[in-house]
Amino acid sequence: MTRGMLARRGLPATVAALAAAVAGAARAEPRLASLFLFIPANPGGGWDALGRAIEQVARPAGLVGRVQFENLAGAGGTVGLPRFVATRRGRADSLIVAGTAMVGASLINRSPLGPQDLPPVARLTGEAGVVVVPADSPFRDIGQLAAALRTDPGSVAVAGAGGGTLDHIILGLMLRALGRRAAEARFVAFPGGGPSQAAVLGSQVQAAISGWGEFAEQVRSGRVRALATTGERRLDPAVPSLREAGIDVVATNWRGVLAAPGIRPEARAALAALMTELHALPAWRTLLAERGWDDAFLTGADFEAFLERDRAQTATVLKELGLA
């Protein structure tokens, strides 16, 4: 009850804070008169949410003047990508929201264009995955599950959201780290996180891999047991990361923005500076906390290096799965 009240009082307060920010910044010229944000997914999903969040914070703070959106969904972003490239080439005011799913989709669909063909600007958020088992599972910790996977990967049916998705890739990376092959995974694909959660709750499968956010409440209520998370560090003090448990796997569902190909280096640097300023705003931290998004800010050469690593890692597993 109290949490609900807090949430409802908290929100108008945030709105008021944002309004104050507008008043303060309105006099100054925005850094960028207008920004075009291309979202290669439908409204309601994670990419759309990130795009709208950028507007929600950047505009009142006077970073940008007007923000225009275009949504074109399909095939993990690979339908929107060519359209963005064709219509916005060389434009200094254009960004496309991208993320993990686009890397995988462009490899699987063998698209002529992939996120690697666009100048990276910034990684903004990241969500670690989690390995869970039903509450009554014989696997008490990640070590026991790892041992079972090492001796016979076929003995454990693992649920996740779709073949070739991050869930599947994480399982593949785990098996590789355990000295097995990704293709040996007994992966049961469900259409999305909800049905995959239902399968674990009903003990239809022995384990599941999904985003931490989707399972956090089930873990807290004790209906499923979290064995490990897939990020660099712990998300829950009681749950180790895979790396801590001796399985050398780090994989997160990242989201960020890329620029249009053919833009001048200064323009790209300006966009990166814009994102850096956005990231520094207190309103951005508030928003991240409210949405439960993990800050994963990265820009410049670091982001480029990350993208290359991410693509290579994803490609290795997908090749083994016969998908790329």
Place this chain on the structure above:
Amino acid sequence: MSITLPRREPSLWPDLMVGLFVLALGGLALWQAMVIPVSPIYAQVGPRAVPYVVAGGMLLLGAGLVYVALRGGWSHELEEMQDAPPTNWRALTLLGAGLVANLALIGPLGFSVAATAQFVLVAAAFGSRRFLRDLVLALVLTLVVWFGFVEVLGVNIGAGVLEGLVLRALGREVP
């Protein structure tokens, strides 16, 4: 019904074409099923099994239809076909033109122009002679719909020529 024999011959072809079309669909499905790469993934039933079953089913059903067609067909016996009016080429052409106009215009000229062209052509196909009234009706209808989408739902369906004019007349920015 004693004079049906000479009239039977032309009615055999259409049914045969239908059977062959279903056979072709089955063939297409079979080809597409064969090009699905065999996946090394752990699975008892792979991604090709069900496409093969569906392709097989379509080929069987297509063969069945061809067989029935060769034995005299079925469609000439349908009650509806016996008292059906002859093909109206004018209406079909106009309607087809409406569909093609929409496909061709929606990209370059925008939704309102394309849908208006479609509306006028389809109305003409069904015998409307009041071209101007249809045109005005269609323009109003499609512009209302476009603004409904953009203003109420916030969906950007792309401003075309006409929408841009209206927006400018209202003193608004054209996205």
Place this chain on the structure above:
Amino acid sequence: MDPIAGLSLGFANALSVTNLGWALLGCFLGTAVGVLPGIGPALTIALLLPITFQVNATGAFILFCGVFYGAMYGGSTTSILLNTPGESGSIITALEGAKMARNGRAGPALATAAIGSFVAGTIGTLGISFLGPIVVELALHLGPAEYFSLMLLCFVTVSAVLGGSALRGLASLFFGLLLGLIGIDLQTGQPRLTFGIPELLDGVNVVLVAVALFAVGETLYLAWRYVEGSQEVRPVGRIMLSRSDLKRSIGPWFRGALLGFPFGVLPAGGTEMPTMLSYYAERKLVKPEYAKEFGTTGAIEGVAGPEAANNAAAAGVLVPMLTLGLPTSATAAIMLSAFQSYGINPGPLLFQQQADLVWTLIASLYVANIMLVVLNLPLVGLWARILKIPQPQLYAGILVFATIGTYGISNSVTDLVLLYGIGIIAMFMRRFDFPTAPVVIGMILGPMAEQAMRQALTISQGDWTTFVTRPISLVILLLALLALAGPRLYGFCTRRGSGHTRDADAIDM
């Protein structure tokens, strides 16, 4: 908090002027978007998400639930009047509903859909209030094996729409199965039957296909056979339900609602399967004197039952979301993300931690239901008058309308090509007496059945007996067998007894 205390608290909140206003706005918006093919409640709520920055959580969720329920009402209106289903749950409604409208019974069809939606929505909401947590725990016991058996049971319903020839009916069914295969295979992630076209990777939308088959195909066929100068006048007929309409509707309403709610609760259930089963049941249970109306002039039972099933299932979909935080449908997933933007984490503890919000939401569902029936019943007369629009403008309007729904959201010319292409195929299907309903059934059930089968077999490590060794699965399979063989056995017995066939058996395969 027990349900009674919760509901009284909820109604106290929901009946405030602002919350009633949100409910009204939601119902109105929902009905409007439900009417448009291709734009469903999920997308509308997604588009309304920015509202969460300005409105308190209770108001926003009342709005969203109004949209959700409203879309279910709106979807049936165009199914009946224009043969263009707005949502996948309304496709079956179009089968009998559009036929009724063509024969001057649009008013009763719309009225039975509206009242049936109200009855079923209320039963479903009662289900949420009192049975929710229990039903959802039972639902979790069903795994892929049981779902596969359920889908086989639903496939039996195809026999009710096969039409005059099993060969042509099955060809239609297989065409649907073929369309359903297009896209990325869920289990392996591989593209199938996409011919290298990226727009096909996400598969073909079933509402698009239904609109193409029912509305575009029909319009094309009418142009083919159009006689210059002939103006077909569609009778509007009486608007309200006659006493006999009412008597015929009551049974289907309740049966549909009781069938729909549990399907909605199932994590892999949805609104389509119960509408098919309800249609099949009503076709089998109809009084012999009305049986010939099915598939010809349109039987009111075939509208009342599926429409009730659709609405009760929609209510059921909210149960796993509210009780376990499980988003089992696209709409629920988007509502969950709205919860998160209020800092509320939906999960098994939602009912305890957010009791006032949840109960206000449930109370507002009752309110929305009453609002919708009050809004929609008087509109029936108005809607039915759409049919008075002169033929040229009506058909032009239908085509433009189908185009808007398809293109408006996806912005994809590929989708339009599909819409018209399948429409042309449908025109020939009409000419050569191929039924179109099996295409849609195959397209909905085919992919679900394939995935459930492969999930079940991966879980059982390839043991096919899993479908008969799991008791619930076995029971469902036996039911399917009974549904398939029962009417024939019955017909066989009565034939031997009385020496003549029942009409209804003629349509069995």
